[in-house]
Structure formats: structure tokens, C-alpha cells
Amino acid sequence: MTNNTYLQWLAKETPTRWWHDSAIPSEIDAALKEGALGVTTNPVLTFKAFQADPGYWEPFISNLGDTLSFEERAEALLKVVATSAAKKCERVFKETSGAHGYALGQLNPSNAGNAGAMVAQARRIHGWAPNIAIKLPATKAGLEVIEQIASEGIAICATINVSVSQAIAVAEKYEKGVKKALKNGIDPRLCLVVQQIGRLDDYLRDISKDMGLGLDESDIIQAGIAVAKRSYKIFKQKKYKSIIMPAGLRGLYHLTEMAGAEVTYTLHPRIQNMLKEKELKKETRIEIPVDKKVIGRLRKIPEFVRAYEPDGMKPREFIAYGLTQKILTQFVETGWAMLETYGSKASSARWT
Amino acid sequence: MAENKYLKWLAHETQSNWWHDSAIPEELDEAISNGAVGLTTNPFLVRTSLFAMPGFWKPMLKDIPKSINPAQKAEEIAKVITVYLAKKLLPIYERTQGEQGYACAQVNPGKAGDADIMLDMARRLAKWSPNIAVKLPVTQAGLEVLEECVAEGLTVTATASFTVPQALAIGDRHMKGLARAKKNNIKQGKCFAVIMVGRLDDYIRDVAHDRKASNVRESDIIQAGIAAIMRSYDIYHERKYEAILMPAGKRGAYHIKSLSGAKMVMSIAPKIAKMVMDEKGPYKEHMHEPVAKDVIARLMTIPEFVRGYEPDGMRPEEFITYGVMQKTLAQFVEAGWGPMEGFDL
Numbered sequence: 001m002t003n004n005t006y007l008q009w010l011a012k013e014t015p016t017r018w019w020h021d022s023a024i025p026s027e028i029d030a031a032l033k034e035g036a037l038g039v040t041t042n043p044v045l046t047f048k049a050f051q052a053d054p055g056y057w058e059p060f061i062s063n064l065g066d067t068l069s070f071e072e073r074a075e076a077l078l079k080v081v082a083t084s085a086a087k088k089c090e091r092v093f094k095e096t097s098g099a100h101g102y103a104l105g106q107l108n109p110s111n112a113g114n115a116g117a118m119v120a121q122a123r124r125i126h127g128w129a130p131n132i133a134i135k136l137p138a139t140k141a142g143l144e145v146i147e148q149i150a151s152e153g154i155a156i157c158a159t160i161n162v163s164v165s166q167a168i169a170v171a172e173k174y175e176k177g178v179k180k181a182l183k184n185g186i187d188p189r190l191c192l193v194v195q196q197i198g199r200l201d202d203y204l205r206d207i208s209k210d211m212g213l214g215l216d217e218s219d220i221i222q223a224g225i226a227v228a229k230r231s232y233k234i235f236k237q238k239k240y241k242s243i244i245m246p247a248g249l250r251g252l253y254h255l256t257e258m259a260g261a262e263v264t265y266t267l268h269p270r271i272q273n274m275l276k277e278k279e280l281k282k283e284t285r286i287e288i289p290v291d292k293k294v295i296g297r298l299r300k301i302p303e304f305v306r307a308y309e310p311d312g313m314k315p316r317e318f319i320a321y322g323l324t325q326k327i328l329t330q331f332v333e334t335g336w337a338m339l340e341t342y343g344s345k346a347s348s349a350r351w352t
Numbered sequence: 353m354a355e356n357k358y359l360k361w362l363a364h365e366t367q368s369n370w371w372h373d374s375a376i377p378e379e380l381d382e383a384i385s386n387g388a389v390g391l392t393t394n395p396f397l398v399r400t401s402l403f404a405m406p407g408f409w410k411p412m413l414k415d416i417p418k419s420i421n422p423a424q425k426a427e428e429i430a431k432v433i434t435v436y437l438a439k440k441l442l443p444i445y446e447r448t449q450g451e452q453g454y455a456c457a458q459v460n461p462g463k464a465g466d467a468d469i470m471l472d473m474a475r476r477l478a479k480w481s482p483n484i485a486v487k488l489p490v491t492q493a494g495l496e497v498l499e500e501c502v503a504e505g506l507t508v509t510a511t512a513s514f515t516v517p518q519a520l521a522i523g524d525r526h527m528k529g530l531a532r533a534k535k536n537n538i539k540q541g542k543c544f545a546v547i548m549v550g551r552l553d554d555y556i557r558d559v560a561h562d563r564k565a566s567n568v569r570e571s572d573i574i575q576a577g578i579a580a581i582m583r584s585y586d587i588y589h590e591r592k593y594e595a596i597l598m599p600a601g602k603r604g605a606y607h608i609k610s611l612s613g614a615k616m617v618m619s620i621a622p623k624i625a626k627m628v629m630d631e632k633g634p635y636k637e638h639m640h641e642p643v644a645k646d647v648i649a650r651l652m653t654i655p656e657f658v659r660g661y662e663p664d665g666m667r668p669e670e671f672i673t674y675g676v677m678q679k680t681l682a683q684f685v686e687a688g689w690g691p692m693e694g695f696d697l
Contacts, residue, residue: 113562141562203678210465210493210672303673316563320656322678325555329682334690351550351603 004034006275009282010259011035018265023049023081027269028088037092037100039085040266042135043335046081050342061343071108074339078105079128086129093131104157106135109331113319115141119148126154133157138166139319143173150177155189162196162323163307167231169315171240191242192264195231197224198250200307203323207303219294225257226290227307232261234310252280260284356386358628361635363387366613369452373621375401375433380440389444389452391437392619395461395688398430409433413697422693423460429692431480438481445483456509458487461684465672467493471500478506485509485544490518491672495525502529505538510545512680514552515660519545519584521668523593544617547584548601549577552660555676559656568654572647578610579643580660585614587663613637
């Protein structure tokens, strides 16, 4: 059935797991057959799924009517795709007793600084299916929400996490939430901590160019990996229960460098296909640190230092970090804002 | 065409000028009839026009080869739309001898850190029409290109700019470019220095909510951008900078009224133009009423505002990392340049 021997090896011989990174039903089916243990839906992927096969989704969308507000519409459309993906994951969810087998329901990215709005939406989305995890940003407001919903026994996937200090902050808040849950007799659920690898590389590449540093591309593409490895090491030392989820891979090196780690990758079909075309050395590399000389050169970029150092940023700086704003905007512009008006006659009320 | 008495007053009776902020031809016609003397397109606005009226633009795009690469395609689409609109402003450009009558053409927002690519592109865009103002982002790389363009005699609009330190860097680099041009007997290119007042407000609002800065009120937040541009205006005057400040990204009538009478060029979208349409006369200039000290004091409790308000709040290499810079560039890419690259010709 499968010809993806590298992924098979990861699943059988190492603790590394992977989820599928697209919301297109046929792609999800194929990935589940290849061994994917969950689906990381988000507003962008939801919109892409509609575009890929409008006819398939039409019956669900025409049901929604024309009376919904912008936010209600986006949320209803997100629900259509997330619950469809969640259904496909039910078997894995049962077989792994809730360790895997989720689809994600992402909160409105426009509310990244608004804890109250995020908590209310998280509780609504939690009700969609037993195996939906709430995806929310690692901002100061997001951290507050994480502690709260963890204490309520809601599964979490913290996204827009680009730095070591954010990853630690998420893990700490989750531990606090879990403690509260246990005290109240509530079963805690999982917490995934996305580590945006390729996006950090992309951001630092632009800055390095702007600063006229002339760093080699071979250094730049190790920045995200360096941050992820450092977060992982700290998670192990501190015995955090959160699981790191490397995301936004730009090439196979982003996968092979973390091989053997107790992490859950999210892999876009493009990366899954790359794996089929190339025979990779099956070797665990998580313990091999990024070359100190490379780190030394990357340190010339202050934005790298902020991302790499465990105390590189304070929680209230997370929302102001350039890359946080870039990713939030991408989620809004190519995802949430499109869903606000998809299939309706209304035109967007957003500012330009 | 609807008459806008307030904007006519602003254009004809005060030192303020205004440019139209959309790429829809009919809207530009109406704006010109109400005193607009220029046009501030960007990738987002061009895309909006393209998708709003594909039947109108498609015949003009028929000569673009289907085999073209995506970045070239986006540039060619922007060229067709911008040149069409720029023609409508040529009479103003000629009548004012190049003081006004410009149409902006923006470089690829995905290359905001790459001076070489932006400079090449700026030179191409400048050739589209005599009245093009090349629009560049205020990053360290963008500033380098800005000085070079001015030294070559080009007119520029500096955008993705939100703060006092950015405005001052623009003013300074424009002077340097002018000095170089003068030395080489090249014509003196103009420079329009954007401050996106509403975008700064929106950003400060999100940051303030996130940190639960309950002492900062909404009535303070909507003065953040105005405070930044007024401070820049005073320093421009002191330092005798020749660039002209351009408040943009307005969110309400207050963004026009509070700056009315300033020697600035306001960028005004149709939605905002409508908001001042019902203003009752006699109209009054408000430029000389500074933002209240207690408002500034409360805003100064937010570090991101301090970075934007203090003349030395950021170094040029930090501009590209400022949160609202990344937000704005991402919007230009994702909702502007990207969809043009993917447009089905």
C-alpha cells in the first residue's frame, strides 16, 4: 500500500509521529493510509479545501443561509471542514486513547490579543466533536486562554509559536491548567506546541538581507531547527507533558534533523511526496546539535537571539514579534477573511 | 458624481492636499472632481480593482504572454492598471509642473529587505509614465533604494511607514539623494513620506489588549497615529526636510479633520471621503491643536508606541521587524501581490 519507507521507519522504529497538513478529504484519506495520526486544519487550509472542490462542499455551505455575521459564517465554515476531518480521525482517536486522532479548530486570528473572545470561541469549538483540539496563538492573551481551557479538559494546539521562550511559556501554562483540572476531577487532554520552523527561516532570511549581513543560505535554513532542538531539549529536561509539533517544513532536512524525537510533525502533502521520491538515510538525528559556528553567525541577527534564547522574549512581547504579526496576517488574509464572505453575497467590511 | 464640499474646501482653501486611495477608475474620476491631485495605489488596491472589474481590465491584459513567470505577471498587471489611471492625472501633473498629479507604483512587497531587486524594479516602474511616484517600503534596504532613486531624479513615495523614526529616516535620505542629484545636475525628485496612521492605531490596540493595558482608552488609541505624524511634522519643519508627509490608512473622519490645514498630502479612500461628506460648514482647521499630554502619557506606557513615537525609538535595521511592518507587508503580499501572480489571464 505505502511506498513511504522513511515515514514507516519513523513510525515503527522511533517515537517520532506525524499528522497530515491539509484539509482536502481525498488527501486526508491517503495520508491516514500512510500512517498520519491526525489532521492540522486551519482557516487557510479550510479555504483551500473549498477552492479545490467547491462542488463537494456546496451542499453543506448552501445550508448556512444568508443571515450569519462575518464571524459566525467563518466559524460555521470552519466547522464543516474540521468536523469532516475529525470524523476521519475517529478510529485513531479511539485506538490511541486520545493521544492522537484529532482535527484542529482554530480560533479567529483577529482576536490574538483578546483573551475573553478566545475563551468563548474555544468552548464553542470544543463542542463540535470529541476529537477536536483548539488551535490558538502563543500571545500573552493566548497563554491565559491555554491555562483556562487546559483546566477545563479541552485539547490544545498552540500555534504561531516561533521561539523557545514562547514554547516554554505554553508548556508552563499547560502544566498549571492540568494541575487545576486534576484537582477538579477533570481528565486533562493533550497539548501540542507548534514550532514554526520554515517560517522562522524565511523571516530571518529577509532580515539578514535587509541588514546586509550576507549570511549563507546554509546557515539560515538551520535557524528554525536550532530553535526547535533547543525547545525539545528543555521540554525533556523539565519533563513537560506538552508535545512539540514541528511545522512549516520547507525541505526534507527540516524532517530528518529532528528524526527520533518524541515530537509530532505536521507534514504537508508536498513534503509527503518529496519523501516518496527520495531515499533518505534512516538515522536518528535529534541528539546532534546544530554546529556552534552556525549558531554564532546566526546570533548576528538580534531577531534570532530573541527566538533562540529561553528568555529571549517576555510574554507581552510575543504579539509584537515581527513574525507573529506576519503569520497572523497570513491566517487572516488568506484564511479567516476569505471564510467571512465565502459563498455569501456580502462584501468584506475589513479595512485596507 | 457626488460633490464633497469638505474635501474641496480642504484642497482649495487650506495648505492641505489630498490624493485618492483606490484603483477603481470611476472612483478616481469622482475624487479628481472633488480636488484630489494624485493617486496612491498599492498591490492590495490594484488587486481589488482587478477582481472587482475583470471584464473591464481583461481586454487590456491580452498582450501579456501566458508563459510569463508569476512575478513578471503581477508587475505587468500592475503596469496596465496603473498606467491607465496615471493618464487621468497627467493634466494635473503638467499644470502643476510636477508638483502634483502623481500615481504611485509599488515595488514587490515580498522583497522589502532586498535593495538590489527593489532598485531594479524601481527603475522599471519609473518608466511607465512621466508622473509615476515609485513606492518603496521604509526598511533599511528600502531607504537605501530611496536615496538612490532620488539621486537619479525619480519621485518616490515611502510606504509601510508608521512611526516617527521612519519618517525622519525618509526625510534625511531624501535630502541626501537631493544633494547627490544637485551635484550631478539632475532634476529634483519629490518625496512623499507616508505614515499609516490607522494601521498604527490598529496595531497599538491589539498590543494594548493583549497586555491588558486598561489605563489606555480607545479614545487614546485612535490618536496614536496622529500623535506620530504631528511629531514628525514639527521635526520636519525644524530640520527643513523637503519630503511631504502623507497620512494614510485612515479609519474615520477624525484622521482627516485633526490634521486639516497641515502642509501634508492626505491619502483618502472612498469610504473615508464619504465620512466627511456631511460635515457642516463653516469648516475649521485643527492642525494646530496638539494631542493632549495625558493621552500621550498613557500611550507611552506601551513600549511599541514608544518605539513609534520617539525620534530614536528604532534604528533603521529594526524597521523591518516592527510588528505592524510585518503585518502590512504580509497583507500586501497575501491579499495583493500573491493573487495577481495567480491571476488567470
